[in-house]
Amino acid sequence: MANATVAATDRATAGQLSRPASLTLALPLILLLGLAFLLPVAKLLWGSVFTPSPTAENYLRIVQEPIFLKILLRTVQTAAVVTCLAFVLGYPVALVMSKLGGRAAMLVAACVLIPLWTSVLVRSYAWIVLLQRTGVVNSTLMSWGVINEPLKLIYTEGAVIVAMTHVLMPYMILPIFSSLRSIPPELDRAARNLGAGPWTSFIAVTLPLSLPGIYAGSIMVFILALGFYVTPALVGGPQNLTIATLIGQQTTELLNWPFAGALAGVLLVVTLGLVGLFRRFLRFGKGA
Amino acid sequence: MSSDVLQASRGLSPPKGEAIAIKGISKRFGSIVGVDNVDLHVEAGEFLSLLGPSGSGKTTLLMMLAGFETPSSGSITLGSRDLTHVPPNKRGIGMVFQRYALFPHMSVAQNVAFPLKMRGLAKAEIAPLVEQALARVRLQDYGGRAPAQLSGGQQQRVAVARALVFQPPVLLMDEPLGALDKKLREELQIEIKTLHASLGVTIIYVTHDQEEALTMSDRIAVMDKGRIQQLGSPVSLYHEPNSSFVADFIGKMNFLKGIVSGLDDRSIAITVSGQTISVARSQLGGRDDVAIGRPVQIAARPESLSPTQNGEGAIAGDIETTIFLGSHRTLIVRSDDGTQLQVQVPSSHRDSGVEQRGRAFVRLDPGAVRVFAGED
Amino acid sequence: MSTLSETPALDVLQSPPASRAALSPHLGRWLLHGFVGLVLIFLLLPTLLVVPMSLGEASYIQFPPKGFTLKWYHAYFADADWMSATWFSLKIAVATTVSATIVGTLASFAIVRGSLPGAAALQALTLAPLIVPHIVLAVALYLVFAPIGLTGNFFGFAIAHTMMSVPYVMLTVSASLQRIDPALELAALNCGATRAQAFWHVVLPNIAPGVAAGAVFAFLASFDEATVAFFISGVEGKTITRKLFEDIDYNLTPVIAAASTVMVVISLVLMGGVEWLRSRGAKAAP
Numbered sequence: 001m002a003n004a005t006v007a008a009t010d011r012a013t014a015g016q017l018s019r020p021a022s023l024t025l026a027l028p029l030i031l032l033l034g035l036a037f038l039l040p041v042a043k044l045l046w047g048s049v050f051t052p053s054p055t056a057e058n059y060l061r062i063v064q065e066p067i068f069l070k071i072l073l074r075t076v077q078t079a080a081v082v083t084c085l086a087f088v089l090g091y092p093v094a095l096v097m098s099k100l101g102g103r104a105a106m107l108v109a110a111c112v113l114i115p116l117w118t119s120v121l122v123r124s125y126a127w128i129v130l131l132q133r134t135g136v137v138n139s140t141l142m143s144w145g146v147i148n149e150p151l152k153l154i155y156t157e158g159a160v161i162v163a164m165t166h167v168l169m170p171y172m173i174l175p176i177f178s179s180l181r182s183i184p185p186e187l188d189r190a191a192r193n194l195g196a197g198p199w200t201s202f203i204a205v206t207l208p209l210s211l212p213g214i215y216a217g218s219i220m221v222f223i224l225a226l227g228f229y230v231t232p233a234l235v236g237g238p239q240n241l242t243i244a245t246l247i248g249q250q251t252t253e254l255l256n257w258p259f260a261g262a263l264a265g266v267l268l269v270v271t272l273g274l275v276g277l278f279r280r281f282l283r284f285g286k287g288a
Numbered sequence: 289m290s291s292d293v294l295q296a297s298r299g300l301s302p303p304k305g306e307a308i309a310i311k312g313i314s315k316r317f318g319s320i321v322g323v324d325n326v327d328l329h330v331e332a333g334e335f336l337s338l339l340g341p342s343g344s345g346k347t348t349l350l351m352m353l354a355g356f357e358t359p360s361s362g363s364i365t366l367g368s369r370d371l372t373h374v375p376p377n378k379r380g381i382g383m384v385f386q387r388y389a390l391f392p393h394m395s396v397a398q399n400v401a402f403p404l405k406m407r408g409l410a411k412a413e414i415a416p417l418v419e420q421a422l423a424r425v426r427l428q429d430y431g432g433r434a435p436a437q438l439s440g441g442q443q444q445r446v447a448v449a450r451a452l453v454f455q456p457p458v459l460l461m462d463e464p465l466g467a468l469d470k471k472l473r474e475e476l477q478i479e480i481k482t483l484h485a486s487l488g489v490t491i492i493y494v495t496h497d498q499e500e501a502l503t504m505s506d507r508i509a510v511m512d513k514g515r516i517q518q519l520g521s522p523v524s525l526y527h528e529p530n531s532s533f534v535a536d537f538i539g540k541m542n543f544l545k546g547i548v549s550g551l552d553d554r555s556i557a558i559t560v561s562g563q564t565i566s567v568a569r570s571q572l573g574g575r576d577d578v579a580i581g582r583p584v585q586i587a588a589r590p591e592s593l594s595p596t597q598n599g600e601g602a603i604a605g606d607i608e609t610t611i612f613l614g615s616h617r618t619l620i621v622r623s624d625d626g627t628q629l630q631v632q633v634p635s636s637h638r639d640s641g642v643e644q645r646g647r648a649f650v651r652l653d654p655g656a657v658r659v660f661a662g663e664d
Numbered sequence: 665m666s667t668l669s670e671t672p673a674l675d676v677l678q679s680p681p682a683s684r685a686a687l688s689p690h691l692g693r694w695l696l697h698g699f700v701g702l703v704l705i706f707l708l709l710p711t712l713l714v715v716p717m718s719l720g721e722a723s724y725i726q727f728p729p730k731g732f733t734l735k736w737y738h739a740y741f742a743d744a745d746w747m748s749a750t751w752f753s754l755k756i757a758v759a760t761t762v763s764a765t766i767v768g769t770l771a772s773f774a775i776v777r778g779s780l781p782g783a784a785a786l787q788a789l790t791l792a793p794l795i796v797p798h799i800v801l802a803v804a805l806y807l808v809f810a811p812i813g814l815t816g817n818f819f820g821f822a823i824a825h826t827m828m829s830v831p832y833v834m835l836t837v838s839a840s841l842q843r844i845d846p847a848l849e850l851a852a853l854n855c856g857a858t859r860a861q862a863f864w865h866v867v868l869p870n871i872a873p874g875v876a877a878g879a880v881f882a883f884l885a886s887f888d889e890a891t892v893a894f895f896i897s898g899v900e901g902k903t904i905t906r907k908l909f910e911d912i913d914y915n916l917t918p919v920i921a922a923a924s925t926v927m928v929v930i931s932l933v934l935m936g937g938v939e940w941l942r943s944r945g946a947k948a949a950p
Contacts, residue, residue, distance in 0.1 A: 013779075015846070017773075017774065022775075022779055025771060025774035025778065028767045028771070029767050029768070029770070029786070032767060032823070036823050036826070037789075041796070041800065041801070043804065044800070044804040089703045092699055093704065108700075108704065112704075112707065114932060117932070117935045118888075118927075118928050119887075119905065119908075120888070121909060122908075125912050125920060125921075129714075130713070223797075228797075229798060230894075234913070247800070248895075257803075260803055264799070268797070275795050
């Protein structure tokens with residue numbers, strides 16, 4: 001046992017940077033994260049509890065006033081619906097992408113990556129153009145004679161869901177794609193050789209083995225949807241507040257920093273809690 | 289960098305090996321002891337192998353010589369220079385790494401030129417030295433290639449050229465042939481031996497391959513559990529191992545259980561498989577605590593066992609199988625008390641090729657065995 | 665084989681019903697590919713919609729656009745507000761790229777090749793800006809920056825965006841560092857190089873694709889960033905994303921489409937560069 005451990009350390013530690021040198025190199029990062037991340041977040045949370053005397057008032061207000069509880073629940077519900085939609089629409093894309101090779105695979109990958117690297121703002125703007133009274137959807141439907149009056153599409157919950165599904169779907173597709181890619185193709189062939197049809201083989205082999213990717217993608221989409229600001233702010237309008245837009249409203253319009261801090265605290269705890277729970281599935285990065 | 293290294297690399301003085309003295313060196317990783325109080329003196333110009341299984345501490349010892357690990361205690365001296373706290377880039381010791389570690393973004397010539405560039409030599413001085421170093425490993429026409437375009441054996445030779453171009457007094461080699469196939473490995477063993485003889489550089493060579501160590505070394509230090517178990521020439525290690533670990537690790541060895549049945553000043557009588565043999569006290573390896581009635585281990589090389597026709601004074605058993613190995617054959621014999629024995633017999637063209645089966649009697653050459661007492 | 669097929673029951677076991685297996689994959693695959701095609705259109709179309717929108721004649725948003733004109737681009741490039749916002753964003757993105765790349769590369773090296781106490785905790789903390797909702801970062805940064813005059817300020821933005829971009833650099837650079845043989849650095853030291861020389865001459869050239877990819881990600885993370893920019897912009901110091909945000913809300917003209925197209929083009933050119941680097945890296949390492 002001890003020998004094996006020594007073997008592992010034999011070359012692994014050779015020529016490592018000394019501790020002071022390592023600390024020196026990491027110091028700019030530590031300072032940056034400390035001053036520009038930990039300190040501001042801590043100050044925001046501190047202000048939600050100490051106003052200046054310690055109080056739970058801001059947190060109690062979230063659950064006691066029905067309007068805030070409703071916004072909270074709607075945020076969770078929207079995030080859940082967006083996650084489900086992104087999965088149902090995204091899984092087949094990941095599946096086809098993992099089976100293709102060469103140019104076709106590059107083309108599909110481009111269709112997934114181009115939206116990912118286009119500003120969220122630009123894509124939300126596009127949805128406004130599509131969904132507004134005189135927008136693409138309404139004018140098309142009217143010219144086809146399907147409807148006579150423009151439908152109210154923009155500034156609805158439906159619009160938020162569709163636009164967010166569009167914006168967040170790449171985060172679902174990419175982890176599922178990478179877990180599907182890591183399944184050895186022999187497994188499917190083995191299942192087929194043992195008598196399973198393509199559908200049975202998919203249900204019995206491919207789907208269970210891609211579960212890590214499904215978990216990773218779903219968690220990613222869900223937490224991003226929970227805290228999403230830009231799309232709900234632009235497409236949702238004032239009557240469709242989410243927790244993120246509510247935080248924005250509390251700070252910019254009402255200047256109620258302690259309450260905004262409490263809302264941020266709740267959002268932070270939920271997000272980090274989910275990440276902590278599903279830590280082992282998550283690998284971050286926008287690259288495929 | 290020391291000025292003599294520079295001078296040497298300018299070809300002003302002939303390359304010469306230097307001695308290395310390692311005194312009481314230890315390396316602990318937390319609670320794990322990687323190297324445990326090792327003393328070792330390597331002569332100038334010597335070829336010394338550190339041989340041992342993985343985790344024996346041989347690589348850690350090499351890494352301390354190169355300066356990549358800091359010893360927890362002890363000292364390293366090169367010639368008259370204390371190296372213990374000298375950083376790796378100031379040691380002026382050449383090293384060939386396990387997977388060569390050629391810089392993939394540089395050409396072969398740039399790789400070999402790198403140590404000279406780091407020593408501040410002018411371009412005009414570097415070019416002829418690089419050419420000379422590449423010629424030494426027969427790669428003079430490959431300077432412009434990328435390392436990835438070379439075969440494994442060629443890459444290995446580039447690594448040797450890079451390590452020797454600044455004419456270091458000592459060359460460290462960390463399992464340099466491990467990634468190559470057997471035939472190429474044997475070719476390069478001879479090439480490295482030849483280089484060593486012509487340059488006179490001191491070489492410390494880490495390997496877990498006992499055959500390689502036997503082939504190449506002036507002396508071998510067999511390491512296990514962070515310590516040097518035995519230090520000696522290949523011949524003495526092979527014939528006079530001082531522990532059953534060394535006996536087992538080097539070459540093929542049969543181990544038989546025996547009981548001490550008689551004892552005097554010069555010899556020991558041992559009963560083994562119903563036969564009694566007499567061995568000299570000098571054949572006792574390791575600890576000397578033999579007493580009548582105590583169990584001992586008898587270590588016998590396959591070539592010191594021989595098949596015989598009659599069972600008198602021999603160990604009886606059944607032949608399980610025969611292995612043909614060209615110059616000789618090995619009989620695998622299961623003795624009646626259950627010990628498996630390898631018996632080497634010379635083969636000749638008169639061999640029928642028919643596998644021998646059935647009963648066999650094996651005679652032990654008492655003068656060629658080693659006896660280990662007080663071990664388990 | 666022959667002995668098995670003599671028994672009909674075993675014969676059935678050997679080959680599952682052929683008819684169903686032959687028909688359904690055909691239809692199934694057709695349906696699957698059709699569905700995926702529709703999803704891809706759903707993904708791509710809204711993203712690229714801004715391009716035709718920016719070229720139409722009408723001064724209000726109209727679809728399908730009629731006519732062809734570059735006047736909205738003229739308007740965009742002639743407008744002092746748009747230009748100052750664009751330059752402000754570009755300057756911030758360049759500064760962010762430089763600082764995030766340097767800070768992230770050094771720290772990755774310390775984490776991968778060094779002996780750092782609490783390296784795992786530091787790594788987790790580094791990724792936090794990717795996880796923590798941007799709205800939380802935005803209000804928290806505003807809270808700290810406003811009193812010390814860092815809102816609407818180049819340095820304030822550079823600090824905030826560097827913090828948010830550093831994870832991308834760390835991810836790509838750490839991955840590159842883990843892929844190269846650590847013995848390369850040891851070999852450089854053994855050849856007489858100092859730590860700094862070994863890093864510059866040997867380590868850096870071999871992780872260059874990872875560093876470059878990290879730099880591009882950092883640039884885009886800053887240039888496209890909208891939420892924090894919305895909160896810490898000022899009347900003077902305003903990013904292109906904040907300007908877009910305001911105009912989408914109050915002043916929906918095709919100039920927005922022109923500005924959006926400029927943003928899309930910048931993003932896609934840079935991402936294309938990363939993909940090119942990546943495919944070259946894949947070829948170089950067989």
